[in-house]
Amino acid sequence: MTRVLPDSELEMFPALEWPVVAEHMSSESRNALDQVMASQDGSVLSREQCLLLANAEGDDLLGLLVAADMLRRDLVGNIVTYVVNRNINFTNVCFVGCKFCAFSRGPREEDSYFHSLETMAQKAIEARALGATEVCIQGGLPHGLPPFYYRDILRAIKAAVPNMHIHAFSPMEIVYGVELTGMPLPDYLKMLRDNGLDTLPGTAAEILDDDVRFVLSRNKLSTEQWKQVVRTAHQCGIRSTSTLMYGHVETPTHWVNQLELLRDIQQQTGGFTEFVPLGFVHQNTLLFHQGIARPGPTLAEHLKIHALARVMLAGAINNIQVSWVKLNRRLSQLCLHAGANDYGGTLMEENISREAGATAGQYTSGEEFQSLILEAGRIPAERNTVYTRISLKVPPDQVAIEEALEPEFA
Ligand code: SF4
Numbered sequence: 001m002t003r004v005l006p007d008s009e010l011e012m013f014p015a016l017e018w019p020v021v022a023e024h025m026s027s028e029s030r031n032a033l034d035q036v037m038a039s040q041d042g043s044v045l046s047r048e049q050c051l052l053l054a055n056a057e058g059d060d061l062l063g064l065l066v067a068a069d070m071l072r073r074d075l076v077g078n079i080v081t082y083v084v085n086r087n088i089n090f091t092n093v094c095f096v097g098c099k100f101c102a103f104s105r106g107p108r109e110e111d112s113y114f115h116s117l118e119t120m121a122q123k124a125i126e127a128r129a130l131g132a133t134e135v136c137i138q139g140g141l142p143h144g145l146p147p148f149y150y151r152d153i154l155r156a157i158k159a160a161v162p163n164m165h166i167h168a169f170s171p172m173e174i175v176y177g178v179e180l181t182g183m184p185l186p187d188y189l190k191m192l193r194d195n196g197l198d199t200l201p202g203t204a205a206e207i208l209d210d211d212v213r214f215v216l217s218r219n220k221l222s223t224e225q226w227k228q229v230v231r232t233a234h235q236c237g238i239r240s241t242s243t244l245m246y247g248h249v250e251t252p253t254h255w256v257n258q259l260e261l262l263r264d265i266q267q268q269t270g271g272f273t274e275f276v277p278l279g280f281v282h283q284n285t286l287l288f289h290q291g292i293a294r295p296g297p298t299l300a301e302h303l304k305i306h307a308l309a310r311v312m313l314a315g316a317i318n319n320i321q322v323s324w325v326k327l328n329r330r331l332s333q334l335c336l337h338a339g340a341n342d343y344g345g346t347l348m349e350e351n352i353s354r355e356a357g358a359t360a361g362q363y364t365s366g367e368e369f370q371s372l373i374l375e376a377g378r379i380p381a382e383r384n385t386v387y388t389r390i391s392l393k394v395p396p397d398q399v400a401i402e403e404a405l406e407p408e409f410a
Helices: 018-023 027-039 047-054 058-076 117-129 149-160 171-181 185-194 210-216 223-235 252-269 299-312 329-336 352-356 366-375 396-403
Strands: 079-083 085-089 134-138 165-168 239-246 272-279 342-345 379-383 390-392
Touching: 018 058, 027 047, 027 058, 047 058, 047 252, 047 299, 058 299, 079 366, 079 390, 085 117, 117 134, 117 149, 134 149, 149 165, 149 171, 149 185, 171 185, 171 223, 185 223, 223 239, 223 252, 239 252, 239 299, 252 272, 252 299, 272 299, 299 329, 329 366, 342 366, 366 379
Parallel strands: 079 342, 079 379, 085 134, 134 165, 239 272
Antiparallel strands: 379 390
């Protein structure tokens, strides 16, 4: 019978060595992980092997975590990156009604808000003054939004800070923009690109399964629409992130389906920059209070999804990000040992997870990221949104780290 690990034992996995842990694993799980480590390619796994790993417990789970960490080291080294950015949630007014969302408000609610274009431009100017290279813009979907409002946001920000990278508009917002303007999807995306849209957040994915989506949010875009927006954006030269929300009503089979789907899209377009597992923050949500969802992920689930992503996406999407706003400090660091190599963005003002009950805060400074990463035994580096510019952040008393680096990063 499989041994269920207490959290205290699970937390010790970073100290384990592969040969020792492999000895206690089932031969099926060990063989699957050996195949990926030898080829550094997650597509060598059969669907049955992926499901086996997604359901791993006990010693097989420990083996998955250790193997994911080894793969991470082989594929992307010991550097942990982050981006200095500012989140701008330009309105919390939204008609969609996702049951996992505690951020949205009705238009007449006392604490509803809508930032003007001038306010957003001012926020971008402030962000640049604080060293941000990116603004991340997403908001609620209010009824009656002026048809070209998303374009106007881009123009206002680029006019204020011309070389600010704009990472904006979820696939749900893109579908809404298409509906508002009546433009064909490719034309709409090209129009946004030509007005300053640099990359797209691959959010609004949650679980890409229409049965699950119907439970989470009846009005949300369908799986097919999400795929269509993301594929078309990539074809128009707009790269995107990719995400999955876990710890609510989904099962490990949904994780496998989604990771396979993302890997397939990546093989066709090469447009994903990273994969971000997003833990469900349950406290203030209808989904939890109506008894539909479990109360967020367990420690085993947090670690397993990061490790499974590293293994299944190996060779396709090699940047696996921890979403620090949804995890606490210790858990984020543990996920860095379970396959992750990126700490996400400094954010400056994070509202969505905080409203749902997350307590990790609204802002982590670059300096704090650096100390968290060094504390986890890794090397911090600032990157831009598409992982092309890396500047190392090695403190003067740790030059030995710099000397140990591969030449291209030194
Ligand atoms: S998740 Fe987004 S689309 Fe859904 S209710 Fe919240 S703000 Fe609206």
